Amino acid sequence: MQALEVKNLTKRFGSLVAVNQASFEVPEGSIFGLIGRNGAGKTTTIRMMMGIYLPDEGEVNLRGVKVGQDFKNRVGYLPEERGLYKKMKVLDTLYYFAEIKGKSGREIHKKANEYLKRFELYDRRLSKVEDLSKGNQQKLQFIATVLHDPDFVILDEPFAGLDPVNTNLLKDIILEMKERGKVIIFSTHLMEFAEKLCDHLAMIDRGKIILKGKLSEIKAKYAQKNVSLNYEGDISFLKGHPMIEKVENFGNTTGIRVKEPEQAQNLLKMLVDRGIIIKKFDANDISLQEIFIEFAGTDGLELKEVRNV
Amino acid sequence: MFNNRVIAVFKREVKERVISKGFILMTILLPVFMFGLIGIQVLLMNEGSTKFNVTVVSESADLTYKLESELSSTESVKDSSLILLFGTMNKEEFKDFLNSKKQEVLDEKITGVLYIPDSALKDKKLEYYSKTPQNRRLSEMLGRPINKVLIDTYFSNRSLSMEELNFARQGLDFTGFKVTKEEGYEEEGYGSLVLTYLFTFLLYISLIMMGQMILQSVIEEKSSRIVEVILSSVSAKELMIGKILGSGATGLLQMSIWLIPVIMVTSTTWIMLPPEITISITLLQVVYFLLNFFLGLVIFLGLFATVGAIFDNPQDAQSGLWPIMLLIIIPFFIAFSMIENPNSAIAKISSFIPFANIIVMPARMTIAEVPLFQLALSLAISILTLLAIFPLAGKIYRVGILRTGKKPKWSEVVKWIKYKY
Structure with a gap:
């Protein structure tokens, strides 16, 4: 109602x-x-x-x-x-x-x-x-x-x-x-x-x-292909990787979008294989801020596209 | 239009105004101030320039003697506010004398030197030398006695009866009779004139004062942003009506208090005025005055509130007030000029012109006979003015009170009227 x-x-x-x-x-x-x-x-x-x-x-x-x-x-x-x-x-x-x-x-x-x-x-x-x-x-x-x-x-x-x-x-x-x-x-x-x-x-x-x-x-709808990640190490190799749609730095956490929902597990495996220390790996999670940026773009919000991670 | 929200706004407005120190002070102080002003003026005329020091020189000893005895018995000489020295000189001697006294006159040790030649007995022409020769107070004090001496001397050689002499000595006495439709003719003193000043002045003061108050109040609501909270409960129209009626009622209360003495004089016998200042005003006219005032106040409060809504700080608002101030000040001067010439065409016409009628008509009513239907017509004009300007004022108010930031141009304000808000 x-x-x-x-x-x-x-x-x-x-x-x-x-x-x-x-x-x-x-x-x-x-x-x-x-x-x-x-x-x-x-x-x-x-x-x-x-x-x-x-x-x-x-x-x-x-x-x-x-x-x-x-x-x-x-x-x-x-x-x-x-x-x-x-x-x-x-x-x-x-x-x-x-x-x-x-x-x-x-x-x-x-x-x-x-x-x-x-x-x-x-x-x-x-x-x-x-x-x-x-x-x-x-x-x-x-x-x-x-x-x-x-x-x-x-x-x-x-x-x-x-x-x-x-x-x-x-x-x-x-x-x-x-x-x-x-x-x-x-x-x-x-x-x-x-x-x-x-x-x-x-x-x-x-x-x-x-x-x-x-x-x-x-959140459920847009979280499907999203991973929120806290880590230590160098994840720049993800950029341009065929599995990854984009990587965004939100300060405390990094948001990673994979191209297909089921690839989240592969992403975790890949990160572990590369020796990245993972502190938090939250699949199918997305912040409202990420959703907002997805829809409205980043200009005006004090955020920058992550270019070289 | 008068729902509980308007009443709530109205009540708050009246409470805020009436309890404010400014209102109480003004209500009490204005009459005190006005009487004080008259008092000071009288004081200045009588006391302020107490010592007049005049040397009176005439051409013949006989004239000097007569002048001395006549002038010495005047009141101003007796209470020593006027000190006179007398002398007898011919023209040549006087010239030298004047030159010798020049410095003293310039130093104001001597107020002036008056020369009365023998020729004055034929043409009454005197010469007065002073730093300030246009002193009316002095000519009032000296004129009558000197005139009397001249007349007496002139007629002393002729056989005239005392009666004839007295007639010749007498000055003119204008007694004004007001012609009205009523039976008989009423002798009129200065009362009407005083009343004209009073009405015009009170209208002027009150319109501007109440106007400034509502202006400040609207700006406060706007700049403190309280207006948006209020608009979530009350419509802009209701807020404006409540505020204006609240201020208007307060103004009416104040004006009624100020007019209590006038009302008492017209409707009771508690106060007796001396005959020179009797006022011929009926209770109906007082009622008309208050009604006219209230309508006028509502109109001007609407204008002041609108200007307050356009601007968001007092400085800008003051500079935006000039069109309204003109609407008050021009009629104010027309009303005053009417005291000189009550029948001037401008006065007559402007007592039916929107806005001007509010101030001019009451003044006209007190010094000239104005038929009742004209008073009613003037009220009707005020009501029409009200009906004509309020939809526009309301619109500008509604748009303006939520606007902040850049000072708007007049052309923008005109555009607001077309907005759908």
Whole structure:
């Protein structure tokens, strides 16, 4: 069952096509990752989903019905560029954000105080936002995002600019929301986070969706001919070898693509025969980053083709 | 249009404004400041240049004697704000005397030297030598008594009754009667004039002040990026309406507080004004003023908010404000010029021109008789202006608040109107 359906969304800014016929589905209860490099069209797509931008073409459906204010009320949105009213008090800020979602009254006040206690901000509830540290402001922003108990949480580059403590805090919130059956959609250019967190994804590049689906299925599909390797020694002989399609260095690991799936075993044998010390040999494994590069190319990601290994 | 989201934005806006130090200070200080300004002006006129030191020279001893006795009894001489020296000289002697005193005049030890030749008894022409010869305060102090002496001397040789003499001494007294449709004619003092200044000034101050506030507020929302969080719950239109109505209500509250004295004078007998400054304004006119102000405020807040949305820092925004400032300042000067000539055609026409009517019509209403239907027409023009500019302003606002980075050109802003956002 799809919770959200994005159909042929297109947005142009003058001559620039920021998002081009983007379509993907977000299943119920999933953590959905919208993945792409900076400027690929992630934020524009999310803004169109939120009704902040009107799409030039296409539509977004919530369980079969076109999204409107009802959807907005049920979404908690954390944009990439976050902000709060500096002169407002902490509690007032939370009440205000709940109120514009149509939630007010004693229940929200109780919940706000609970959240503040949990995030160790209760003592500061009457402080002005500008008097909080940056980390505490981020916490406050998280609370404001989920206080009204949204069914959908949309996070645009949620981990940008967070310290490690808040990164973990946000991860906890995301997983907790998932446990409670909420749908979480986030965009990121950080493949490792996406790989760890999301179960469904759509990859966007230059405004176009280039890949979408369940993460495990995608990985299974593209991992078949892939080997991830940690080693010591010289493997330059692999270059140009008839069995090998390509070799790529990803820093910690080297990704090797063989031409046929069954050749992975032959590759291992060959490496051992040549005296390469193998620390890790993971057949049928591929990182999201490799898949992304496969589809979008490497320019813009700080990676280079391995030429002489 | 007025759903719970707009109300939430409205409430936040009012709370932020009304509780702010700026609002409280301004509400209290502006009247204090205005009265203070009038006070200072009076003070400057009376006290500021306390010591006038004038040498009065006449050509004949008889005239000198009469002048001395008349002038010595004036109040300014009595309270010694005016110190006079008297002398009798003919023209030749006076020339030498003046040359000898030149340095003292330049050093301001002597404010001036007044020469009253005998010929003044025929043509009333005096000569006044000073570093600052155009001192109205001095001519006010000296003019009347000297005139009296000249008249008395002129007529002393003729057989005139006291009555005739008194008539000749008398200056002119213009009493203004305002002609209205009402029965009878009301004597009018300076009150209307004061009211015209007051209304024009208050409108000007409030429009600019509230406008600047909403400008800052929009820029803050934009530059702190909070606007995107808010737009995920509230549409740009709702946000704009809530903000403008919130600011507008705050402005209306402030204006009503400022006008309490005026309202009391018109509707109660608690405050009695001296007859010279009675004001002939009805409660209906005050209500019209507030209504006109609120409509005007909403219009201008819309414009200020739009400019705030176009730019993302206060400096750029200030430089982009000039078209709006012109819309306020030009009518402001028209309203002031009307005090000189209430029936000028420009004043009449501009009280029906969109934007200008907001400031000009209240001023016109206080000094000239304006039929009720014209007031209603002016309000209708404001409403039409509102309806005409808000769709455009809303569009620019909507596009602008999510834009950051390069300062946009006006031509780009025009293009935004065509965007589908």
